[in-house]
Amino acid sequence: MAIEVARPRQSWLVRPAGLPLWPLYAMFALMPVWWGLGVLYFVWPFFGLVLFILMATRGRIRRPAGTAFTLAFLILVAISAIRLEKSTTALVFSLRLGHLLTGFLLGVYVYNLARDGVAWSRIANPLILYWLGLVALGWFGVLAPTFHVPSPFALLLPDGIASERYVSALTTLSSTEFNPASQNPIYRPAAPYPYTNNWGTAYCFFVPIVLACLTAIRNRRTRVVLFVSLPLSVVPAYLTLNRGMFIGLGAGLLYLLGREIARGRVRLMLPIAVIVLAGWIITLFIPVVELIDNRTSTTASTRDRLDIYAQTWSAVMRSPLIGYGHPTTVDTTYAAEPLGTQGLLWQLLYSHGIPATIVFYLIFAVIARRMAAAVTPTGLWLSSLPVIAVIITPFYSYVDPNLAVLFGAIGLGLAAVDGPVNRGAT
Numbered sequence: 001m002a003i004e005v006a007r008p009r010q011s012w013l014v015r016p017a018g019l020p021l022w023p024l025y026a027m028f029a030l031m032p033v034w035w036g037l038g039v040l041y042f043v044w045p046f047f048g049l050v051l052f053i054l055m056a057t058r059g060r061i062r063r064p065a066g067t068a069f070t071l072a073f074l075i076l077v078a079i080s081a082i083r084l085e086k087s088t089t090a091l092v093f094s095l096r097l098g099h100l101l102t103g104f105l106l107g108v109y110v111y112n113l114a115r116d117g118v119a120w121s122r123i124a125n126p127l128i129l130y131w132l133g134l135v136a137l138g139w140f141g142v143l144a145p146t147f148h149v150p151s152p153f154a155l156l157l158p159d160g161i162a163s164e165r166y167v168s169a170l171t172t173l174s175s176t177e178f179n180p181a182s183q184n185p186i187y188r189p190a191a192p193y194p195y196t197n198n199w200g201t202a203y204c205f206f207v208p209i210v211l212a213c214l215t216a217i218r219n220r221r222t223r224v225v226l227f228v229s230l231p232l233s234v235v236p237a238y239l240t241l242n243r244g245m246f247i248g249l250g251a252g253l254l255y256l257l258g259r260e261i262a263r264g265r266v267r268l269m270l271p272i273a274v275i276v277l278a279g280w281i282i283t284l285f286i287p288v289v290e291l292i293d294n295r296t297s298t299t300a301s302t303r304d305r306l307d308i309y310a311q312t313w314s315a316v317m318r319s320p321l322i323g324y325g326h327p328t329t330v331d332t333t334y335a336a337e338p339l340g341t342q343g344l345l346w347q348l349l350y351s352h353g354i355p356a357t358i359v360f361y362l363i364f365a366v367i368a369r370r371m372a373a374a375v376t377p378t379g380l381w382l383s384s385l386p387v388i389a390v391i392i393t394p395f396y397s398y399v400d401p402n403l404a405v406l407f408g409a410i411g412l413g414l415a416a417v418d419g420p421v422n423r424g425a426t
Contacts, residue, residue, distance in 0.1 A: 018058055018116070019054055019055065019058060019109060019112055019113055019116065020054070021113070021118070021122060021123070021126075023047060023050050023051055023054065023109070024106075024109075024110075024123070024126035024127075024408075025125075025126050025129075026047065027044070027047045027106075027126065027401075027404065028126035028127055028129055028130035028405075028408075029126050029129040029130070029133075031129075031130050031133045031134075031192060031401070032133045032136070032137065032192065034192075035137070035173070035191065035192035036151070036173070037151060037152055037153055038150075038151020038152055038153035038154050038170075038171045038172075038173060039151075039153045040170075040192055040401065041095065041099075041170045041400060041401070042095070042153070042170070044098065044099055044102050044400075044401055044404065045094075045095065045098025045099065045101070045102055047102060048098060048099075048101045048102030048103075048105050048106070051102070051105045051106060051109045052101075052105055054109075055105070055108065055109060055112070061108065061112055062108075062111065062112050062115055063108065064107065064108060064111045064411065064414045064415075064418070065366050065367055065369075065370040065414055065418075066362075066363045066364075066366040066367045066370075067108070069359055069362045069363045069366060070104050070363055072359050073356055073359040073360050073363060074097075074100060074101065074104070076322075076352060076353065076355055076356035076359060077097060077100060077352050077356055078097065079322055080322045080323050080324075080325045080351060080352040080353060080356070081093055081097075081325055082322070082325070083319070083322060083323065083324050083325035084325040084326065089325065089326050091161070091164075091167075092164070092166050092167070092326055093325055093326050096326075096399050099399050099400055099401070099403055099404075100399060100403065102403070102404055103399075103403030103404045103406065103407045104403075104407060106404045106407055106408050106411070107407030107408065107410055107411040107414075108411065109411070110123055110407075110408045110411030110412055110415070111411035111412075111414055111415045111418075113411075113415075114411065114412055114415030114416070115415050115418065115419060120216055120217075120412065120416075121213075121216070121217045121218075121219060121222070123412060124209075124213050124216070124217065124412065125222075127209060127213075127405065127408055127409065128210075128213060128222065128225075128226065130405065131206050131209070131210060131229065132225070132229060133192070134192070134199070134202055134203075134206065134233075135229050135232055135233045135236070137175070137189075137191040137192050138189045138191070138199065138233065138235075138236030138237070139189075139232070139235070139236055140175050140189075140191055141175040141176040141187070141188075141189030141190060141191055141236060141239075142189060142235060142236050142239060144175050145175060145176045145178075145187035146175075146176075146187070147173070147174065147175035147176075148172065148173070148174045148175070149172070149173050150171070150172055150173070151171050151172065151173045153171050154168070154171035154172060157171065169194035169195070170194055172194070173191070174190060174191065174194070175189070175190065175191045176188055176189055176190050176191075176196070177190040177194075177195055177196040186241065188239060188240045188241055188242075189236040189239055189240055190240075193400070196240045196241075196242065197240075197242060197244065197395075197396045197397075198396070198398070198400060198402060199236075199240055199242075200237070200240045200242030200244060200245035200396065201244075201245070201248075201392060201396045201397075201398045201402050202402050202405060203233070203237050203240075203242075203245055203249075204244075204245050204248040204249055204252075204388050204392060205385060205388065205389075205398075205402060205405050205406050205409065206405070207230075207249060207252075208252060208381045208382060208384045208385055208388070208409075209381075209382070209385075209405075209409045210226055210229070210230060211381045212377075212378045212379075212381035212382050212409070212412075212413075213226055214226050214227070215376070215377040215378045215381065216378040242396075243395070244392050244395030244396050245392075247391060247392065247395070248388045248391050248392040248396075249388070251387055251388060251391040252384035252385075252387055252388040252391075253384075255384055255387045256380060256381070256383075256384050259372070259380070259383075260380075305342050308339060308341065308342050308346070309342070309343075309346060311339055312339045312340055312346045312349065312350050313349070315328075315339055315340075315350060316349045316350055316353075316354065319353070320353060320354045321353045321354065321355060322352065322353045323340075323348075323349065323350055323351045323352045323353040323356070324340070324350060324351060325351055325352075326340070326351050327339060327340035327341045327347065327350060327351060328340065328350075341397070342395075343393060343394045343395050343396060343397060344392075344393040344396065344397040344398060344399065345357070345393040345394045346394075347397050347399070348360055348393075361390065364386045364389055364390050367386045367410060367414065368383070368386035368387060368390075370414060370417060370418075371383040371385075371386060371410070371413050371414060371417060373417045374413065374416065374417050376416070378416070379413055379416050379417060382409055382410070382412060382413030382416075383413060385406060385409055385410055385413070386410065389406055
């Protein structure tokens with residue numbers, strides 16, 4: 001009598017593509033080098049091209065949840081390019097599109113690495129090194145707040161390109177950002193980004209990533225480094241005075257707490273309570289609430305933002321389907337910022353139209369739904385990332401290296417809920 005051998009489900013079979021890890025190290029581990037040269041934002045799209053070539057030539061690439069909506073979103077973004085009028089705006093548009101492609105491609109790349117059986121800790125190590133560089137540069141802003149010099153790359157650019165506002169911001173090495181119009185200028189850590197809001201966005205994403213790494217990685221040295229880096233990071237994080245950063249982290253913690261309560265579990269309640277308590281204790285030494293009140297009372301940042309939002313929405317209604325291709329400077333707002341800035345929501349609406357914006361949020365809806373299947377502490381921490389990413393879109397934009405950070409971690413989380421990881425090929 002023949003004995004039938006059970007075969008593994010097709011959805012759980014791992015077909016290795018043999019993708020290398022070195023692109024992740026080149027992108028994330030060398031971040032301080034790219035920043036010091038002034039090319040951080042400009043090398044990222046080239047890394048995206050490398051990722052695409054590697055996946056296209058290796059084949060056997062799995063597509064994670066949300067891929068179809070991602071492709072639709074990128075097509076809609078590309079269509080909006082027909083509204084561009086100048087060569088400099090085309091350059092900026094291409095750069096932002098490159099960051100979008102790189103971020104999404106990295107998510108697919110990491111997803112396939114994990115599904116191919118590459119150890120979780122090996123994939124996470126480049127992100128950890130980026131995190132350590134972020135914390136170090138944050139402290140550089142605390143200790144050397146007035147550091148502000150042109151980068152080597154800025155000195156090589158033609159004047160016509162270097163003088164473009166966005167390019168100038170990307171190629172100038174500044175440890176902090178401050179408002180010279182303020183009655184009491186506050187130096188807020190920003191490096192390796194041009195704006196302190198980008199630093200706050202990175203922090204929003206990295207806190208769940210670091211906590212996930214602490215629950216998944218067993219290497220003692222790595223765990224000690226992460227344990228030490230978390231409290232060290234709080235000082236530059238608080239000094240950014242980013243209200244949106246606190247809102248994003250709070251939303252992520254509330255989401256996790258609500259999930260645990262709804263499912264009758266308490267395993268994350270203690271870590272969340274410790275985080276909240278630690279945050280409160282630190283406010284006793286760093287008067288962050290008073291500093292934020294002081295910043296908002298001596299500047300018109302809130303009024304400026306609301307004015308930009310209102311005029312951006314009015315402009316969107318005049319071109320709701322494909323937008324204008326890029327943010328536009330006008331002289332009718334209180335602030336000097338262009339329309340379509342001060343938040344990813346407004347950038348998408350203004351630059352690429354309402355349909356593209358809707359599809360972008362659908363990407364995160366699909367990802368959040370899939371990652372909600374996570375049951376381990378590691379997966380739970382990572383499952384908060386789509387929620388945080390959506391919550392901060394009205395305040396911050398992350399079409400920059402932070403998008404790759406976000407989708408790199410999402411790729412790890414999706415791989416964990418879609419099948420076995422840290423195993424050899426079946």
